[in-house]
Amino acid sequence: MIMGFLTLRNFLKIFIGRILLLNLFALLAVQGSALASVTGLQQMVGQMIMVGFQGNNTNSAGFVAVRDDIEAGRIGGVMYLRFNVSSLGNVEKMNAAFIAANDSLAPFIALDQEGGRVERLTKDVGFGEIPSAARIAATQNLRQAQDTYFAMASDLSDLRFNLNLGPVVDLNINPNNPIIARFQRSYGIDSNVVTSYATSFIDAHRQAGILSALKHFPGHGSSRADTHEGFVDISDYWQPEELAPYRNLIRAGKVDMVMMAHLFHERFSNADGAQLPASLSKSWIDGVLRNELGYNGVVISDDMEMGAITARFSMEEAIILAVEAGTDILLFSNTANYRPGLAKEISDILIAKAQVDPAFMARIEQSYGRIVRLKQNL
Numbered sequence: 001m002i003m004g005f006l007t008l009r010n011f012l013k014i015f016i017g018r019i020l021l022l023n024l025f026a027l028l029a030v031q032g033s034a035l036a037s038v039t040g041l042q043q044m045v046g047q048m049i050m051v052g053f054q055g056n057n058t059n060s061a062g063f064v065a066v067r068d069d070i071e072a073g074r075i076g077g078v079m080y081l082r083f084n085v086s087s088l089g090n091v092e093k094m095n096a097a098f099i100a101a102n103d104s105l106a107p108f109i110a111l112d113q114e115g116g117r118v119e120r121l122t123k124d125v126g127f128g129e130i131p132s133a134a135r136i137a138a139t140q141n142l143r144q145a146q147d148t149y150f151a152m153a154s155d156l157s158d159l160r161f162n163l164n165l166g167p168v169v170d171l172n173i174n175p176n177n178p179i180i181a182r183f184q185r186s187y188g189i190d191s192n193v194v195t196s197y198a199t200s201f202i203d204a205h206r207q208a209g210i211l212s213a214l215k216h217f218p219g220h221g222s223s224r225a226d227t228h229e230g231f232v233d234i235s236d237y238w239q240p241e242e243l244a245p246y247r248n249l250i251r252a253g254k255v256d257m258v259m260m261a262h263l264f265h266e267r268f269s270n271a272d273g274a275q276l277p278a279s280l281s282k283s284w285i286d287g288v289l290r291n292e293l294g295y296n297g298v299v300i301s302d303d304m305e306m307g308a309i310t311a312r313f314s315m316e317e318a319i320i321l322a323v324e325a326g327t328d329i330l331l332f333s334n335t336a337n338y339r340p341g342l343a344k345e346i347s348d349i350l351i352a353k354a355q356v357d358p359a360f361m362a363r364i365e366q367s368y369g370r371i372v373r374l375k376q377n378l
Helices: 002-047 061-072 088-100 134-137 142-158 191-207 240-251 282-292 316-327 343-355 358-375
Strands: 050-051 077-081 107-110 113-115 214-219 259-260 298-301 331-333
Touching: 002 077, 002 358, 050 282, 050 343, 061 088, 088 107, 088 134, 113 142, 134 142, 134 191, 142 191, 191 240, 214 240, 259 282, 282 316, 298 331, 298 358, 316 331, 316 343, 316 358, 331 343, 343 358
Parallel strands: 050 077, 050 331, 077 107, 214 259, 259 298
Antiparallel strands: none
């Protein structure tokens, strides 16, 4: 009887021990799965972030911070401004280091090199001078324009850039426009002319292995103010014809990326009546760009530190609204208040929202898919 009791007790000890062990394994598996899930989310979110940086050589602290962010998957792209360029040699070394930092998913290495007044690489550092869009349209035919742009794009490729934030496809509707007409950034007022010269720009860049981004959707050429400075209402000035270059180029399969402008139009704000600029508006991105014009590619914001955003929205509000609206890449120049930890701030906002909002998580997954598909062309 006693022996039977001891045998039963030993059996129960072994049985209970095994149950506890199995529960421990299950708990560890759940925790591991959750950790993997968080890691996957961090990687997806990182691809949606593009930032500017401080420094102009590989010894600069700002360069090192961004390179480390690329290596850790905290950002998917970096943008140059003019102060990042001390010499073409230093630019090439920095870009080579950016690319080497993540060999599994190459970073976008971007700049605004339109020609004319808007260029990050200048003749002062030995880069070939390119005329403005207005000047090219006035003095060169389409073949000549493509040759001009191919020479520029080839030089960009030699420096290891892979994304030029152009061409401008704004129509030159307002001759007194402070940011488009003033700097001769438009090819003209005729949408067919703009489409044709933009095609020359895009084809030349593709030939050189560089992606491009149409801007500034839905059209900045009719505006009366500059979104760098503050809120810009185009409700009384914007014309539907300003969408024509986008429609034409999307149909022709010429669009790698579209940049959203921070322009407000009362008829295309969201249903709740909030005065949301196009970059934060589902009506513009999902409604017009994707559903009406049939665009399925990557959407990038204009600089989220422009006055049109910062004067009315907190960083958290702007980030969440932009992604909910359909923006895939959030561009921060990191010049308004430079901080090396900006990428983590953005990432934390996106991750916190995704962990409590399945619809937001689905949007991140959607953006990640678009970005990865585009990067297959790098």
